[in-house]
Amino acid sequence: MRVLIAGMDGYLGWSLAQYLTARGHEVGGVDVFYRRRWVAEMGSHSAIPIADMSTRLQTFKEKWGEKPYFRVGDLTNWDFVKEVFEEFRPEAIVHFGECPSAPYSMMDVHHATWVQHNNIIGTLNILYAMRDITPNAHLVKLGTMGEYGTPNIDIPEGFFEIEFRGRKDRLPFPRQAGSWYHWSKVHDSNNIMFACQIWGLRSTDIMQGVVYGTRIDEMGDDERLFTRLDFDQAFGTAINRFCCQAVIGEPLTPYGKGHQKRGFLPLRDSMQCLTLAIENPPEAGEYRVFNQFEETYSIFELAEKVKKVANELGLETEIIPLENPRKEAEEHYYNPDHQHLLDLGYQPTHDMEAELRVMLTDLMRYKDRIEAVKDVLIPDIRWDGTRRKSRFLKVMAK
Amino acid sequence: MRVLIAGMDGYLGWSLAQYLTARGHEVGGVDVFYRRRWVAEMGSHSAIPIADMSTRLQTFKEKWGEKPYFRVGDLTNWDFVKEVFEEFRPEAIVHFGECPSAPYSMMDVHHATWVQHNNIIGTLNILYAMRDITPNAHLVKLGTMGEYGTPNIDIPEGFFEIEFRGRKDRLPFPRQAGSWYHWSKVHDSNNIMFACQIWGLRSTDIMQGVVYGTRIDEMGDDERLFTRLDFDQAFGTAINRFCCQAVIGEPLTPYGKGHQKRGFLPLRDSMQCLTLAIENPPEAGEYRVFNQFEETYSIFELAEKVKKVANELGLETEIIPLENPRKEAEEHYYNPDHQHLLDLGYQPTHDMEAELRVMLTDLMRYKDRIEAVKDVLIPDIRWDGTRRKSRFLKVMAK
Numbered sequence: 001m002r003v004l005i006a007g008m009d010g011y012l013g014w015s016l017a018q019y020l021t022a023r024g025h026e027v028g029g030v031d032v033f034y035r036r037r038w039v040a041e042m043g044s045h046s047a048i049p050i051a052d053m054s055t056r057l058q059t060f061k062e063k064w065g066e067k068p069y070f071r072v073g074d075l076t077n078w079d080f081v082k083e084v085f086e087e088f089r090p091e092a093i094v095h096f097g098e099c100p101s102a103p104y105s106m107m108d109v110h111h112a113t114w115v116q117h118n119n120i121i122g123t124l125n126i127l128y129a130m131r132d133i134t135p136n137a138h139l140v141k142l143g144t145m146g147e148y149g150t151p152n153i154d155i156p157e158g159f160f161e162i163e164f165r166g167r168k169d170r171l172p173f174p175r176q177a178g179s180w181y182h183w184s185k186v187h188d189s190n191n192i193m194f195a196c197q198i199w200g201l202r203s204t205d206i207m208q209g210v211v212y213g214t215r216i217d218e219m220g221d222d223e224r225l226f227t228r229l230d231f232d233q234a235f236g237t238a239i240n241r242f243c244c245q246a247v248i249g250e251p252l253t254p255y256g257k258g259h260q261k262r263g264f265l266p267l268r269d270s271m272q273c274l275t276l277a278i279e280n281p282p283e284a285g286e287y288r289v290f291n292q293f294e295e296t297y298s299i300f301e302l303a304e305k306v307k308k309v310a311n312e313l314g315l316e317t318e319i320i321p322l323e324n325p326r327k328e329a330e331e332h333y334y335n336p337d338h339q340h341l342l343d344l345g346y347q348p349t350h351d352m353e354a355e356l357r358v359m360l361t362d363l364m365r366y367k368d369r370i371e372a373v374k375d376v377l378i379p380d381i382r383w384d385g386t387r388r389k390s391r392f393l394k395v396m397a398k
Numbered sequence: 399m400r401v402l403i404a405g406m407d408g409y410l411g412w413s414l415a416q417y418l419t420a421r422g423h424e425v426g427g428v429d430v431f432y433r434r435r436w437v438a439e440m441g442s443h444s445a446i447p448i449a450d451m452s453t454r455l456q457t458f459k460e461k462w463g464e465k466p467y468f469r470v471g472d473l474t475n476w477d478f479v480k481e482v483f484e485e486f487r488p489e490a491i492v493h494f495g496e497c498p499s500a501p502y503s504m505m506d507v508h509h510a511t512w513v514q515h516n517n518i519i520g521t522l523n524i525l526y527a528m529r530d531i532t533p534n535a536h537l538v539k540l541g542t543m544g545e546y547g548t549p550n551i552d553i554p555e556g557f558f559e560i561e562f563r564g565r566k567d568r569l570p571f572p573r574q575a576g577s578w579y580h581w582s583k584v585h586d587s588n589n590i591m592f593a594c595q596i597w598g599l600r601s602t603d604i605m606q607g608v609v610y611g612t613r614i615d616e617m618g619d620d621e622r623l624f625t626r627l628d629f630d631q632a633f634g635t636a637i638n639r640f641c642c643q644a645v646i647g648e649p650l651t652p653y654g655k656g657h658q659k660r661g662f663l664p665l666r667d668s669m670q671c672l673t674l675a676i677e678n679p680p681e682a683g684e685y686r687v688f689n690q691f692e693e694t695y696s697i698f699e700l701a702e703k704v705k706k707v708a709n710e711l712g713l714e715t716e717i718i719p720l721e722n723p724r725k726e727a728e729e730h731y732y733n734p735d736h737q738h739l740l741d742l743g744y745q746p747t748h749d750m751e752a753e754l755r756v757m758l759t760d761l762m763r764y765k766d767r768i769e770a771v772k773d774v775l776i777p778d779i780r781w782d783g784t785r786r787k788s789r790f791l792k793v794m795a796k
Contacts, residue, residue: 078507109476109526113519120518120585121511124578128507131783152567153560162551162560167731169550174569175588180522183592187518187585190573194581198725198781327596333565383596385529 003278004088005029006075006126007096008068009036009053012142012211012270014227016094018218019271020278021064028069028088030080030097034118035228035235038104044232044376047244047366048214051224059224075122085129092278093130095141097122098188102146102179102326103234103381112180119184120191127195138281139192139203140274145263145293145336147186147207149176150329155336158205158289178328179383189289196287203286204277207336209263209293211270212239213355214362227267229363232376233325238299239264239306241377243356244370246310246317247363250377255390256324258300261334263293266355269348276344291338294348309356313364323390327383401676402486403427404473404524405494406466407434407451410540410609410668412625414492416616417669418676419462426467426486428478428495432516433626433633436502442630442774445642445764446612449622457622473520483527490676491528493539495520496586500544500577500724501632501779510578517582518589525593536679537590537601538672543661543691543734545584545605547574548727553734556603556687576726577781587687594685601684602675605734607661607691609668610637611753612760625665627761630774631723636697637662637704639775641754642768644708644715645761648775653788654722656698659732661691664753667746674742689736692746707754711762721788725781 003020007013008029017027031053039045051059053070061067069088073080075097098119099105105115123141130137148155151174161170172193175186192203219225230236231244242252265273273292282288297305303319310317324330342348349355363370380389401418405411406427415425429451437443449457451468459465467486471478473495496517497503503513521539528535546553549572559568570591573584590601617623628634629642640650663671671690680686695703701717708715722728740746747753761768778787 078511109523112526113476113522116518116522116589117515120514124511124514125507128510151569153562153565153569160562162562164551164558164560167551171549171551171572172574174572176570177588177592180589180592183585183588186588187581190575190581190584191514191578194575194578199783385597 001278002026002028002089002091004090004093005096006093007031008070009033010096011228013096014056015216015267016271016274017068018225019216020275022218023275028090030071030073030084032072032074034099038099038101039230039232039235042232042234042376044230044373045369046228047231047363047370048226048229049223049369050226050228055224059222075125076118078125081125081129085133089134090137092138092140092281093126094274094278095123095126095139099181101234102181103379105179105181106383107381108385115181116184116187120187123188123191127192127201130201131195131199135201136284138278139201140277141188141192141203141205143185143189143205143207144182145207145209145291146182147175147177147189148173148336149178150332150334151176152333155291157291157337157340178326193287196285200285202282202284204282205287205289206274206277207289207291208270209265210237210239211265211267212237212359213267214359216268216271231370233379233381239302242303242306243359243363245377246306246315246360247367248371248374249316250374251318251320252303252306253320253322253378254299254303255322255326257330258303258321259298259331260328261296261298261332263296263336264352265292265294266349269294273341273346276341276346280344290340291336292341293338294350296334305352306356309353310360313357313360315360321393322378323393325379325382325390399676400424400426400487400489402488402491403494404491405429406468407431408494409626411494412454413614413665414669414672415466416623417614418673420616421673426488428469428471428482430470430472432497436497436499437628437630437633440630440632440774442628442771443767444626445629445761445768446624446627447764447767448624448626453622457620473523474516476523479523479527483531487532488535490536490538490679491524492672492676493521493524493537497579499632500579501777503577503579504781505779506783513579514582514585518585521586521589525590525599528599529597533599534682536676537599538675539586539590539601539603541583541587541603541605542580543605543607543689544580545573545575545587546571546734547576548730548732549574550731553689555689555735555738576724591685594683598683600680600682602680603685603687604672604675605687605689606668607663608635608637609663609665610635610757611665612757614666614669629768631777631779637700640701640704641757641761643775644704644713644758645765646769646772647714648772649716649718650701650704651718651720651776652697652701653720653724655728656701656719657696657729658726659694659696659730661694661734662750663690663692664747667692671739671744674739674744678742688738689734690739691736692748694732703750704754707751708758711755711758713758719791720776721791723777723780723788
């Protein structure tokens, strides 16, 4: 299948380009390299050094025989999006081309408005390009489990049947996101649902859990094919930060009580799930939602897991919670459905510790790179709009 | 109370400025005069001639003794919004400063992205200005009943208590809007709800029905104080279009079956409700939703009412449905709650026919203005993205 990856230079985009190519799909990509710029703006860099796109494409050619279609450009530019669709005529579009950071969006009014503008307008342009140029194509859009927030009831996959005052309907499940970024994804989800309804487009909206891992088999040992791994407060997830902290001998720092529960899945599983979605498109006019994760853990359980594996690898670590810079529920019910991908044949890895072992071993090679900017591991972007480094909670309690 | 009206040059904004001033509130306003530009873009003009803002402000001074604070500027410009908040320091903000047209937003990709950008970014800027400059102020934001769409269950006011798989929660009611414009209002609602939650702001989100009427008592007979009345396919509501059609002897044209039900309220009632909301602000951190309308009618019933009153005034009319240019349910359940405003003391007028009589009588004076651009009454903006004038359905059936 001809698959356009928007955001091909990113963590998931570059991995998926290889995963799909290895399975015989024809991959094309666009990127404007914002992720590299955002992470630099946070004073950080990828823990794993990554090649620039021209090297990446050249390596791709050496390994797979052909350079993929690739264009540098901004999805908020309609003329660019239109040109790409006319040139590449994708059968599927995987939309990673959005700013994915909650803290980045919470920094100030300029970042808040920029993130919402960037994500919403880019997605609208893709929807119009699909309508006008490739109306049968399938949009696989990366959402996040964070769109749902933490309601006190089970979280279905996008829609639920409810009874209210004696009448029934099937309705979109209410979203309660926790940052301007997360809300931008909800806005996108709503816009996409509407486009499917009025124009007969087809889309799979992936509510993805937190993805972790440094590699997939398809990368082999060629460093030029490795994908990025961020650990700064804005673009590094808790699991990435914990692994990097373990590697440089700093304490692992859950935010607040650490009882916040989230869904997680390894990078290889994310690739497997996205490919299942791509290879099994919905009907015309169908907007379907997949909750994409393997298992749920609390952030504290996660820290415990990283600590255990790190110790096995000879890394001394401790866990010290930090003041929570976010405004979020730290104690809550959490039971999201995740059946749709299993129905399509998803085989979960079910071995977080093995994956963490690979991750930590990979990261130990780049200890100096992490050490060099380790200040970025401690957050200072607060949900009330101020900037102040979070304090260690255990130390405060003493 | 010191009330900032964003969009003070518009139909509701200019009316509310007078209504509030007459009740002793200190009114200020901002506007960038987009509404005049959009209507001109549709090849139309207000049926009732309106003065320019400098004349309006001068007349205001003659009648009320003082010119209100007024600044020309764009809400998507943060520096402008910040300056206005610093200068005027509002205690309440009534946010009419958005593009309010479904067809306008459905014209093409440029209008779709422009409307969503304009509405979302303007509202985000207001939220940040409130947080930073007037954190105790009350945001009264104009939403629309159209945010809810037409679910097969009752529509509560913003939130509902539900039971799902044996557990309970109070959740935002799912929205199912019908155009990019309506979705932009949903996106705003979600953003505002989040800002109240994390920053302790207070807001009343008004899900307003269709407002009709040419005047409120406070305008008296001074034409310079009259407010606009649009009748083009994009900025004129069904009721405005029917009245203008009756006045020029053209058939009244419901779209499709005309069984679409909506909530309606006269302009004087809208003013009364908005003032009740302003004078009874929510608690800090509270985000409340009011469904603001008086009675529900189908579009066909509405046409019948206009026809009846027009006949009484000696205007010959008939009703001929048009092909529906929109994609919407033409037969549906519709039972929205509207208790919150009644609890605050709202006294509904309950006399649509009297209001229609005033409206038609006012409009008869401007028959020539309507006649001059009557082509704008027949829609050609279609939800599938094409432009084609809707055909008369009765004629086709013969």
